[in-house]
Amino acid sequence: MSLFNIFNVSGSGMTAQSVRLNTTASNIANADSVSSSVDKTYRARHPVFEAEMAKAASQQQASTAVSVRGIVESDKPLQxxxxxxxxxxxxxxxxxxxNVNVMEEMADMISASRSYQMNAQVADAAKSMLQQTLRMGK
Known part of the structure; x- marks a missing residue:
């Protein structure tokens, strides 16, 4: 795996976790909303991630990027x-x-935040390795 591919993988992970953070924030913001009918009531939303395994399998790569397949509404019963x-x-x-459980959403937000942070650290480490490789060529 090349160091340039690491940026691709960590960048896609950061994008996916950013979507996850945004949907979680939307869920928390709407947790106390009230409606007069089932159809108009806000429902918790969650992103669906998809690893780009087909690309990885065809190219025999050890790493795979992630993409957001879509955002689905929860089917839990409304209150x-x-x-x-x-x-x-x-x-x-x-x-x-x-049907938003604020405690679950907070745990999801912490998890997404940590995942985003890890992807940023991977990209930073790859950048450092590339810089050191370039210095060796001087």
Whole structure:
């Protein structure tokens, strides 16, 4: 594996973790939102990652980049709360809250942040190795 490929892999990892951080932040920001119907209620979103294994297998590479395949909504049940005095209550007196678990989202945010940091450190280490290699050629 060349040192230049390391930048490709770590860069794709940083991009993927950035998407993960953004979706987690969106989930946390909408955790306390309220709606009057199931259809309008915010649902937790999570990115789906895909390793580019087909490219790696065809080129016999030891490293693979990662890409964001898409963002999916969680299928966990929404929180239904009886609050007949709430201005957004439906005809039966219920309001609907998102299926966001803030504790899980915080753990996911820490994990994504650490993964981003590790990819940045890998890119920095590769940069240092390339600089030292260039110095040896002088």
């Amino acid at each position: 239904k709360e009886y609050a007949p005095d709430h201005p957004l209550a439906d005809t039966d007196g219920y309001i609907y809250k998102p």
